[in-house]
Amino acid sequence: MSTLPLIAGNDIKRQFVQPFAWILLALTCALLAWQFLIALDAYLRIAEKLDALPNSQGATDLIAIPLLRSLSGLLLLIAPLATMQSLAGERRAHTLPLLLAAGTGNLAIVLGKFLGAFVTVALIVLITVSMPLMLEFGTALDLGRLAAASLGVLLFGASLTAIGIACSAWTTHPALAAAAALVIGSLLAMIDMGARFQGVDNALINWLSLSTHLEPFYSGLIASVDIVYFLLVTLLALLLAARRLDSLRTRG
């Protein structure tokens, strides 16, 4: 597994010597910063009225959590874009033989690729979280809740990144990998939408949804079942990607 950090490091380096990762990072942060400023402006307009109300919502409820909710929606698109090149691009550029012929295990390749792509996703999450964190200088934030929500979004992002890696392993076309990851991620996030409209919120289909497991984090609840769910989705997707690499070795 000593090649894992090497592959991850190489991917990170290659991503950030190209403009794509920087542009993705810049555009996402600009969009979220704009949302943050609008939410802050709205909050400042009603802050005095809110102070007069008992048990009123604060900056965490009205600025930080909505911002992270927006981010989780954007991650459905960002994660596929960050992962589409990882294995599909290698296959398309005929560079995968370098890793396969170097005695590197399939799982090490997949984990290296996952870490390489997740750095971009995690960076976007951290930059986004830093925006409401700056409010701590002027107001009291619920830091525990913010930390829980950040952890939830990171786990959500990890699952989407792993799904992106799996899709990237199954095709040589990066655009197709991104489209497949977007569809699968969105489907998993909204799979229980119909059931919710019917008033069903505690069935298996609800349990399968990514959103069901992300929601408690926004309330500051860190439940082991939710963490295990995200880790399971991540692990399953990475194993599927490793299986695909194995089939490339055995079936050609």
Added chain:
Amino acid sequence: MLHPDENRDPVTLLLFNLYSKSPPFGGFFFGKPASSQAPRRAMHEEATVDPALALAGLSRNNPRRMNESSPVLSLARVSRQLSGRVIVEELDLTLARGEVLGLLGVNGAGKSTTLRMMSGMLAPSSGAVLLGGDDLYENPQRARRDIGYLPEEPPLYGELNVEEYLRFCARLHGIDRHAVKPAVEKAIERCELGEMRQRLTSLLSKGFRQRVGLAQAIVHEPALIVLDEPASGLDPIQALRLRELIRTLAKDHAVVLSTHVLSDVLACCDRVAILHQGRLRHSAVLSEIDADSALRVHIERDVDNDAWMRMPMVASAQIIDTRRWRIRLRDGVSVSELAKAINDCSFGLLELRADGNALEDIFVRIATQPDTPEAAA
């Protein structure tokens, strides 16, 4: 698997005898498949010791490590199917340190698939690829340090410059951090990439891309270097230097290169293996082919094979075109006796010379007669 009593041409018979008498690793395996124990592959597991391994003096449980005298690479009845089609069938090959093996074949003969299996990139459907006695697919870490592979398309990361790329390749192949710099410098020097070291690989010409690909294959000084069409895209001067480099590398490494350029094989290989339709149709030491060269005879008359075989000094006759023949003489017979016999038979002798293109003839014969397998030495 071919046996000594099967019909073969004299070159192959000679080589068969030569190789089969050279213990312990002189020739190809003549045993049952040395199949991997990996359950994912269709295996023909034997309870007894695998003869292929036994011949090589190895056992699966106690493989001998690579040393100077042992073959670096052994392919034992290796077959490979892709999408239900047989690409490589029952291939037996060995390669020792210091040897350069040329893998010849027309497009689609199975060369690249064979090289991918040799490099550890692709698992065989059956049979075993042994690297220094270890099954490559059960010990993939061996590939990391001991194999350098240049695929048909050089695996270059366009976002990195030459030096960065080679540093990554060196680390990927297990070179210690402190030893990376000298290893990269040596590879750059060997492949004459000094002036391009800071250039992005995506901006390199085809020839330089090929050289960077070669540099990544040798940067970790592997025991086995596998090169798929290494001269592709090189200009004549670069191709000449590549041949020199391969000969230099062969002093300390075993080299396999695939090509369909006969001159590359003649210039830098010790042995040649000709693949056709996925099967090994011919394998020979190049010097033996040269020594065994036949005579090329150009005559005025149309004659048949029997007319030649009636001459007592003729061992075999093979038609090249309507009036050109490739004649092999019996031992101890002089060329002048043949010339005299041709005149006596009024064949109208126009030309009689040593056949300098024996390899080309063998290759063309195999490539144009797909259903007539040549004996493998």
